[in-house]
Amino acid sequence: MKIIKGILAVIAGIIVGSIINAAVIFLCNAIFGAPEGMVLWDEESVKAHADKLTTANFIGTLLAHQLGTLVGAFTAARIAPFRKLVFCLVVGVWFLAGGIYAVSLIMPPVWFAVADIVFYIPIAIIGGKFGGALQQKKN
Numbered sequence: 001m002k003i004i005k006g007i008l009a010v011i012a013g014i015i016v017g018s019i020i021n022a023a024v025i026f027l028c029n030a031i032f033g034a035p036e037g038m039v040l041w042d043e044e045s046v047k048a049h050a051d052k053l054t055t056a057n058f059i060g061t062l063l064a065h066q067l068g069t070l071v072g073a074f075t076a077a078r079i080a081p082f083r084k085l086v087f088c089l090v091v092g093v094w095f096l097a098g099g100i101y102a103v104s105l106i107m108p109p110v111w112f113a114v115a116d117i118v119f120y121i122p123i124a125i126i127g128g129k130f131g132g133a134l135q136q137k138k139n
Contacts, residue, residue: 016072024067025040058108066120089128
């Protein structure tokens with residue numbers, strides 16, 4: 001039963017983190033604007049409009065990626081029955097893989113690529129530690 005709960009913790013972390021990621025991207029694009037004609041969920045559209053992305057777009061994307069990872073890892077740690085750090089790291093690696101893919105789609109500024117890739121695992125650890133610490137206090 002603990003294994004099933006652990007698997008559900010990872011799935012829930014990925015789903016919740018993805019929702020946060022998407023919400024922040026939508027919010028940032030509503031605030032800062034997105035290149036005209038760019039469809040966020042279409043790989044070819046993103047590639048075609050990548051040269052029109054502003055620094056604000058990249059900062060919003062970085063914020064979305066890291067907040068999604070933080071909340072996803074937190075969620076996994078809250079649900080995981082044991083070894084909470086392992087489950088939050090699985091969520092962090094999932095988002096890291098997505099971030100590597102996203103960076104490979106376009107040629108972003110170097111600062112964005114480095115920050116985006118480097119922050120996933122530390123942010124997942126922070127989310128997991130916070131989620132696990134809250135759960136331990138509750139018990």
